[in-house]
Amino acid sequence: MKEAIKIGLLGSGTVGSGVVRVLRENMEEITARVGTRLVLAKVLVRDVKKPRPYLEGVELTDRVEDILEDDEISIVVEVMGGIKPAKDYMLRALAAGKNVVTANKDVVAQYGHELFDMAEAHDADFRFEASVGGGIPIIMPLKQCLTANRITEIMGIVNGTTNYMLTKMSECGASYDDVLKEAQEKGYAEANPSADVDGLDAARKAAILSSIAFNTRISLDDVSVEGITKITPDDIAYAKNLGYVVKLLAIGKETDEGINVRVHPVFLPEEHPLASVNGVFNAIFVRGNAVGEAMFYGPGAGSLPTASAVVADIIDVARDIVNHSFGRVNCTCYRKKVLCPIEKTRSSYYVRLLVEDKPGVLGAIATAFGNADVSLQSVIQTQRDKKEHAEIVAITHCVPHANILTALDVLNALPVVSEVRNLIRVENDRG
Amino acid sequence: MKEAIKIGLLGSGTVGSGVVRVLRENMEEITARVGTRLVLAKVLVRDVKKPRPYLEGVELTDRVEDILEDDEISIVVEVMGGIKPAKDYMLRALAAGKNVVTANKDVVAQYGHELFDMAEAHDADFRFEASVGGGIPIIMPLKQCLTANRITEIMGIVNGTTNYMLTKMSECGASYDDVLKEAQEKGYAEANPSADVDGLDAARKAAILSSIAFNTRISLDDVSVEGITKITPDDIAYAKNLGYVVKLLAIGKETDEGINVRVHPVFLPEEHPLASVNGVFNAIFVRGNAVGEAMFYGPGAGSLPTASAVVADIIDVARDIVNHSFGRVNCTCYRKKVLCPIEKTRSSYYVRLLVEDKPGVLGAIATAFGNADVSLQSVIQTQRDKKEHAEIVAITHCVPHANILTALDVLNALPVVSEVRNLIRVENDRG
Ligand SMILES: NC(=O)c1ccc[n+]([C@@H]2O[C@H](COP(=O)([O-])OP(=O)(O)OC[C@H]3O[C@@H](n4cnc5c(N)ncnc54)[C@H](OP(=O)(O)O)[C@@H]3O)[C@@H](O)[C@H]2O)c1
Ligand SMILES: NC(=O)c1ccc[n+]([C@@H]2O[C@H](COP(=O)([O-])OP(=O)(O)OC[C@H]3O[C@@H](n4cnc5c(N)ncnc54)[C@H](OP(=O)(O)O)[C@@H]3O)[C@@H](O)[C@H]2O)c1
Numbered sequence: 001m002k003e004a005i006k007i008g009l010l011g012s013g014t015v016g017s018g019v020v021r022v023l024r025e026n027m028e029e030i031t032a033r034v035g036t037r038l039v040l041a042k043v044l045v046r047d048v049k050k051p052r053p054y055l056e057g058v059e060l061t062d063r064v065e066d067i068l069e070d071d072e073i074s075i076v077v078e079v080m081g082g083i084k085p086a087k088d089y090m091l092r093a094l095a096a097g098k099n100v101v102t103a104n105k106d107v108v109a110q111y112g113h114e115l116f117d118m119a120e121a122h123d124a125d126f127r128f129e130a131s132v133g134g135g136i137p138i139i140m141p142l143k144q145c146l147t148a149n150r151i152t153e154i155m156g157i158v159n160g161t162t163n164y165m166l167t168k169m170s171e172c173g174a175s176y177d178d179v180l181k182e183a184q185e186k187g188y189a190e191a192n193p194s195a196d197v198d199g200l201d202a203a204r205k206a207a208i209l210s211s212i213a214f215n216t217r218i219s220l221d222d223v224s225v226e227g228i229t230k231i232t233p234d235d236i237a238y239a240k241n242l243g244y245v246v247k248l249l250a251i252g253k254e255t256d257e258g259i260n261v262r263v264h265p266v267f268l269p270e271e272h273p274l275a276s277v278n279g280v281f282n283a284i285f286v287r288g289n290a291v292g293e294a295m296f297y298g299p300g301a302g303s304l305p306t307a308s309a310v311v312a313d314i315i316d317v318a319r320d321i322v323n324h325s326f327g328r329v330n331c332t333c334y335r336k337k338v339l340c341p342i343e344k345t346r347s348s349y350y351v352r353l354l355v356e357d358k359p360g361v362l363g364a365i366a367t368a369f370g371n372a373d374v375s376l377q378s379v380i381q382t383q384r385d386k387k388e389h390a391e392i393v394a395i396t397h398c399v400p401h402a403n404i405l406t407a408l409d410v411l412n413a414l415p416v417v418s419e420v421r422n423l424i425r426v427e428n429d430r431g
Numbered sequence: 432m433k434e435a436i437k438i439g440l441l442g443s444g445t446v447g448s449g450v451v452r453v454l455r456e457n458m459e460e461i462t463a464r465v466g467t468r469l470v471l472a473k474v475l476v477r478d479v480k481k482p483r484p485y486l487e488g489v490e491l492t493d494r495v496e497d498i499l500e501d502d503e504i505s506i507v508v509e510v511m512g513g514i515k516p517a518k519d520y521m522l523r524a525l526a527a528g529k530n531v532v533t534a535n536k537d538v539v540a541q542y543g544h545e546l547f548d549m550a551e552a553h554d555a556d557f558r559f560e561a562s563v564g565g566g567i568p569i570i571m572p573l574k575q576c577l578t579a580n581r582i583t584e585i586m587g588i589v590n591g592t593t594n595y596m597l598t599k600m601s602e603c604g605a606s607y608d609d610v611l612k613e614a615q616e617k618g619y620a621e622a623n624p625s626a627d628v629d630g631l632d633a634a635r636k637a638a639i640l641s642s643i644a645f646n647t648r649i650s651l652d653d654v655s656v657e658g659i660t661k662i663t664p665d666d667i668a669y670a671k672n673l674g675y676v677v678k679l680l681a682i683g684k685e686t687d688e689g690i691n692v693r694v695h696p697v698f699l700p701e702e703h704p705l706a707s708v709n710g711v712f713n714a715i716f717v718r719g720n721a722v723g724e725a726m727f728y729g730p731g732a733g734s735l736p737t738a739s740a741v742v743a744d745i746i747d748v749a750r751d752i753v754n755h756s757f758g759r760v761n762c763t764c765y766r767k768k769v770l771c772p773i774e775k776t777r778s779s780y781y782v783r784l785l786v787e788d789k790p791g792v793l794g795a796i797a798t799a800f801g802n803a804d805v806s807l808q809s810v811i812q813t814q815r816d817k818k819e820h821a822e823i824v825a826i827t828h829c830v831p832h833a834n835i836l837t838a839l840d841v842l843n844a845l846p847v848v849s850e851v852r853n854l855i856r857v858e859n860d861r862g
Contacts, residue, residue: 018721022579022580022721025581025720026579026580026581026720026721029581029646030578030579032646032765032766033578033646033763033765129576135721135722135723135725136725137568137572137576137577137725140571140572140575140576141568141571141572141576144571144743144746144747145560145568145571145572145740145743146568146739146743147461147464147743147746147747148453148457148461148738148739148740148741148742148743148745148746149453149457149739150456150457150460215460215463215464273707273728276704276707288739289456289457289735290449290453290457290566290735290736290738290739290742291566291729291730291735291736291739291740292566292729292730292733292735292736293729293730294566294567294568294727294728294729294730295726295727295728295729296725296726296727296728297704297725297726297727297728298722298723298724298725298726299722299723299724299725302723304720304721304722304723305721305722305723307579307721308577308579308580308719308721308722309576309579309722310579311579311721312575312576312577312578312579314579315575315578315579316575316578319759319760320756320759323754323756323759324755324756325751325754325755325756325759328750328751328754328756328759329750332464334463334464335463
């Protein structure tokens, strides 16, 4: 058996303490699996005096140099979060020839290429399985298990907070504000929930997943983003009636027009494998030209689940150390593909309108859609409001986004239309 | 770029022709991903004269030596099926220092250890991702992505034929015989369906999955097996009423009593992630002490999906060739764990009895269960048959299998019990 492999941990919050626990509790198995002992040598903390019973026996430091300049440490695990100084520390670790494992979606989504370049230059591993889908294996499955495929589509429920909220809204007809409050009380949503409900967190993951699926660098700025704040119980009720559930999806598709990557709420057919993924669970659905469809399901966050992914990366790096096979699978963005502008993306749409309740309105609306080159799959007038108003719900055929924008302009200009209440994409093109 | 890596293919039926197609169609991407060109050098067929347009330009042979003795071939792909001569060919390929990729669950479930030993002795790779779950990535995820976990449970829908049949029975209340006939007409079931409906195919996969999950060699003989032939529309209707679906599962569990591996029908709660896996799709659910629960879903069979897994293995082996990292992850059965005899396994049970319809019967039945140390969760008397008969459906608490066998003996001896109509395990211990 080789000498022990030494690990330096940067940060010991939710994920970091999980990593410590998993390494401790499963050390016997892990040693047998790697063929070498892994040792947690040093942990970077902000305050070395703060009592941390779970770190007993481990050297604490508040100077990152103690880790980055320690020649015996070969794996640096970054679980501090944020861009600064995490990115800088990782670059320095790689430059020093150390292998880096991180859970940091912020850095990977925005600066992944810098880290990969540095890893390649120094023949080191850079791993980030935990950055998407928490404990769900998805990065390695994409890079290795599905690598015989040309992937054409990847769609994920990658934010537990919003999935919990939408699930609750769907189960009890509760309002957005009520479920947000409940999610905050349960610790599923932050006091400032913006990164989750506005879709930014999902957008980072969309960028990471798409970069790998399509072998071309997609950065956060390339992702078009829309959150769930406009979803009402009415939308969810209409969805149910029509055989759909509402989910916030991170979507990447490769079409003849290029790659398009986006985050937005979606009407998903009840039979879709992602439709029954509820609560804080996450899942990623992949379509490839050989496998057809596959899905990966599990806990998208949490101390131990996320540590499961981080420690798997550590073990894989350790296997590379044992076998001298660094960089066996690093950056897979070997192409430069064009992006498809959002206006050219195609989808079916659900459009909900508040209109005057008088004869001929339905005809006028249908004509307006037609004039914008949007053909309709169905249109129903329902739910009479008080005061001479009615709601119209239209489901369109698959049309370019530009057409639907034109249609909305035309509809808004119609005197009978009081309000466009919502516009949500409908995912219909399965199988 | 290195010289091309040469592949020899043994067999070109359903899976073999899929492998040829995937290698052809995705060759440009595959070359970019490996960094080296893969070349299909030779294909072993029984009849070299049979026209095979999709193999144009490839050398055909009916002598396996042409492949096994060709020093330029470094990867042998076995997709002939069956034990003989497939196992022998694979052993000879490994002995010649070649890497072997196979989809052959028969050989892996029964002789996996021999192949691993040979691979290790000759510093070669032995891969079999396609042997379980067709296109679903599950072997590598277990060996690598979830390797930070102690896995306590693995449950899979791993036979598409039976899952299709149970789904149909559940959707339309059809009888076993009718759905079998339909499955045969659609090509989902063989003329002799025994391997599928009696659970043997699933048992092979249960052995393979459990060996990896628990790091101990489980062979086909260690698996206790029961098929779906006794499932009736009545059982499925009762299940539905009680909030369950009926699925044929391959199950491996590690308990204090040891490892138990079995295949049998199960009442699965509707909310279980496996419960919504329908038709010919497969899925494998895993519980680990860090990740909690994870699930892998996709097509369990078919030419291209299965080829997706085979070619992924080929690519991974090619990466090992490029990096000289053979055997980086080979046999993971580094323990010898005791097996738990089936009598000691514990479960809840659904018991359906045909009884005389007279006062006091329910009490007599409940007492009989109690005398066998089986406590009941619920017991209902329903569905009055013609001729003074009624049915009683009991759901037990979690009890050792031995107790339920005793209970059946006692029940069978009761004069009021005309027939024990079915006994099916209920999976209740989630979360
Ligand atoms: N939580 C999850 O479920 C989850 C899931 C997937 C991915 N992730 C990712 O994992 C990373 C960590 O998340 P987390 O939930 O563990 O966050 P956290 O609980 O806030 O932990 C971060 C830890 O890093 C420490 N830290 C921050 N800056 C530091 C510095 N300059 N020097 C020393 N220590 C520093 C913090 O120390 P103080 O306590 O002194 O501030 C804290 O202990 C993030 O990138 C996150 O996106 C988290
Ligand atoms: N089909 C699936 O969806 C699937 C999924 C997962 C795993 N698998 C596994 O993949 C393997 C292949 O399955 P398959 O469905 O592709 O079977 P298949 O369609 O019957 O193909 C087997 C091929 O091997 C050839 N062959 C058999 N023995 C041979 C010999 N001694 N010399 C030369 N050629 C020989 C057969 O040739 P002839 O045509 O001349 O008989 C046939 O072309 C099996 O182990 C199976 O369990 C299959």
